[in-house]
Amino acid sequence: MATPISRSRIGGSKKYLLYFANHHTEFRTSELVALAEMFGIEPPLKDLELLDQECPFFIQQFSSEAEAKMLANRSVLIKFVVELWGHGNTYEDLIESLRNSHDSVVPYLSDKASFKIVVDGFNKSLPQKYKIETIERLTERALPFTGKIDLKKPDHLYYLLEDYGKQKKNAESLPQHVYFGRWVADGNRNExxxxxxxxxxxxxxxxxxxxxxxxxxxxxxxxxxxxxxxxxxxxxxxxxxxxxxxxxxxxxxxxxxxxxxxxxxxxxxxxxxxxxxxxxxxxxxxxxxxxxxxxxxxxxxxxxxxxxxxxxxxxxxxxxxxxxxxxxxxxxxxxxxxxxxxxxxxxxxxxxxxxxxxxxxxxxxxxxxxxxxxxxxxxxxxxxxxxxxxxxxxxxxxxxxxxxxxxxxxxxxxxxxxxxxxxxxxxxxxxxxxxxxxxxxxxxxxxxxxxxxxxxxxxxxxxxxxxxxxxxxx
Ligand SMILES: C[S@@+](CC[C@H](N)C(=O)[O-])C[C@H]1O[C@@H](n2cnc3c(N)ncnc32)[C@H](O)[C@@H]1O
Missing domain, CATH: 3.40.50.150 (Vaccinia Virus protein VP39)
Known part of the structure; x- marks a missing residue:
């Protein structure tokens, strides 16, 4: 078994967003801690207290992408993990945050890599027209991808995730939080x-x-x-x-x-x-x-x-x-x-x-x-x-x-x-x-x-x- 990673290494790490399934929510923390221990990843327990049964999104630091993959591939409660490029309470905050993630974003802007962006709303189903318009606005203002769009077999898959929380919703409701990231791994839910x-x-x-x-x-x-x-x-x-x-x-x-x-x-x-x-x-x-x-x-x-x-x-x-x-x-x-x-x-x-x-x-x-x-x-x-x-x-x-x-x-x-x-x-x-x-x-x-x-x-x-x-x- 690998040795736990020290806190100082975590300091140089990247942020990942874990997107949990809305099922067996009460077991999230226990599974995450057990798997982190199993793979020798030190779980920052202070942050785990913030893992909420009501909210399927959880931001976690890993010292490498390999760690995020290992954890996701074994988890039955995680839907998928993305490398988090930006997030905020509004689209303006998200755009600001994406502009500050220059180091993560730039390597993926090449015209040689094809890409696809998936938009998903938690607690609200989003019309196709809204999804397309939102992607267009976001890429125009903060993500100047130059590669080809490939919906079947893209080189890189990105997620734009909107959290509508538990509030009562109508067609005009705005998301409470929005996240954007590069897909890294799926959970083991197929099993x-x-x-x-x-x-x-x-x-x-x-x-x-x-x-x-x-x-x-x-x-x-x-x-x-x-x-x-x-x-x-x-x-x-x-x-x-x-x-x-x-x-x-x-x-x-x-x-x-x-x-x-x-x-x-x-x-x-x-x-x-x-x-x-x-x-x-x-x-x-x-x-x-x-x-x-x-x-x-x-x-x-x-x-x-x-x-x-x-x-x-x-x-x-x-x-x-x-x-x-x-x-x-x-x-x-x-x-x-x-x-x-x-x-x-x-x-x-x-x-x-x-x-x-x-x-x-x-x-x-x-x-x-x-x-x-x-x-x-x-x-x-x-x-x-x-x-x-x-x-x-x-x-x-x-x-x-x-x-x-x-x-x-x-x-x-x-x-x-x-x-x-x-x-x-x-x-x-x-x-x-x-x-x-x-x-x-x-x-x-x-x-x-x-x-x-x-x-x-x-x-x-x-x-x-x-x-x-x-x-x-x-
Ligand atoms: C809740 S069921 C377990 C079901 C099992 N997880 C499955 O997938 O089918 C409990 C089992 O314990 C068995 N059992 C009851 N008393 C037992 C005992 N004293 N020793 C061993 N097995 C016992 C029952 O026959 C029953 O099959």
Whole structure:
């Protein structure tokens, strides 16, 4: 991994504009920081505080164009990055700013290079006539390009971006801010389409959508040759982006029928599952079978099945919250009766309910034992929004909380995407264990809370707003 770039090098750097997609806005900062760290780019954290969920534009300095490209190419939340030549609250400000960017602009004015300018408005669709007139005015006053216009395969692509903010708009509304820059790189959003779960043969009711699985892999900084496990693997949707980043993947799940493609199909028109539905074949569909290690029918709460060594580089998972499927673990309500060797052959162990606090304690303890020091654990943690407090997040003395972002599921329930980093190696002689204190897990089942109808949803929505990360409920 590259070493972080010092602040003095940042001083000589150029400005770039990151244009974010207007989707999963609450995860922007976490993804940006994780990727910057992964590529050894020092994120200027002071500026990151300005990264706003409402505004898709963010100006960032990089010491080289290569850094901006690396970051964009891996991000699933960035649409594209431009080298910022100028910006301002009005077109007059923009023109002034472009005139001051002489060093950036001049190398691109040559008559040998063809070009194209794209105009895009955030929060307002712009008529074609307006776009053409605006380009003409701007090039006349501040950008004397001499090359040919080529709309299909230009040598250089430029963006003129107008931000109309969240204000109420009419045809006469003016942009609140305008940016102009040279395209540098696209984000990795095409991969969201390529990995869409409805194109996959083996899926289930709780398969994770591709944008979130890709995001989880980014938060855990998954890279080539890593070993990644999903202990609640289900149909393996989280493993796909990890294998796509050339990590080796494996998983466990307690559901024998699901893993053997014998469970009820989740597609409404499908009567029975096809025997070739499997996680291995899902990876093969993307040419990623080489990264498949194995999937085991196993109970994630039983850590003693693993030899104690810190073998995993990342643990990424979506544990059961008892909404669509009940959370279970192997166990017996009554006294354990020892089985004879013959009885054990096709014995299916009994299961008992697996309460939510224990699921998360077991997960953190698993990470403490089997994750390499410095490795990351990324998981979803469901909460009742009104009752949620930061102290609810599971904690373990050797797992440092790195990021915590909320995704609202309905007006009462949200799930938080938690990323933790293991900061100390496992020591057998130390009795260190995870703790999870969530009062609202105790009395009602999460399923009941999820489906409960509130008398006045508007009122409860207002009183439940508890984080700057909250997005509007569906
Ligand atoms: C939310 S789903 C995960 C879905 C998965 N991300 C996917 O892409 O299909 C949770 C999974 O945990 C499994 N599970 C429940 N209890 C378990 C346990 N004790 N050990 C291992 N897996 C368990 C369930 O069978 C279910 O497949």
């Amino acid at each position: 969201i389409q390529n990995q869409r779960i409805n194109k996959r043969s083996f899926i289930g009711n709780t398969s994770m959508e591709s944008s979130l699985s890709l995001l989880m892999a980014n938060l855990s900084k998954v890279q080539k040759n890593m070993l990644v496990i999903d202990p609640f693997v289900g149909t393996g949707s989280i493993l796909v982006p990890c294998a796509y980043h050339h990590a080796y993947v494996m998983g466990t799940d307690i559901n024998y029928l699901l893993l053997h493609a014998k469970a009820k199909p989740s597609r409404s028109k499908q009567k029975t599952r096809s025997p070739d539905e499997s996680i291995r074949n899902n990876l093969a569909q993307y040419g990623l079978e080489a990264y498949y290690c194995d999937i085991m029918v196993a109970d994630a709460s039983r850590h003693s099945m693993w030899r104690t060594s810190e073998i995993f580089d990342a643990i990424i998972t979506d544990p059961p919250y008892g909404i669509r499927e009940g959370a279970k673990k192997v166990g017996k309500e009554e006294e354990l009766v020892l089985l004879t060797p013959d009885q054990r052959v096709d014995h299916i162990p009994q299961k008992v309910d697996y309460d939510l606090s224990n699921i998360f304690n077991d997960l953190l303890n698993f990470a403490y034992k089997f994750l390499r020091t410095g490795g990351r654990l990324t998981y979803w943690f469901p909460v009742h929004r009104a009752a949620y407090k930061e102290e609810n997040i599971p904690h373990h003395p050797c797992m440092k909380l790195v990021s915590n972002c909320e995704q609202v599921l309905n007006i009462r329930i949200s799930r938080r995407l938690i990323t933790m980093q293991k900061v100390q190696p496992y020591r057998e002689d130390q009795n260190l264990a995870s703790q999870t204190h969530v009062d609202h897990y105790l009395n009602a089942s999460f399923r009941e809370m999820y489906f409960k109808v509130t008398e006045n949803p508007q009122k409860s929505l207002k009183s439940e707003g508890n984080s700057q990360h909250i997005k509007k409920p569906p």
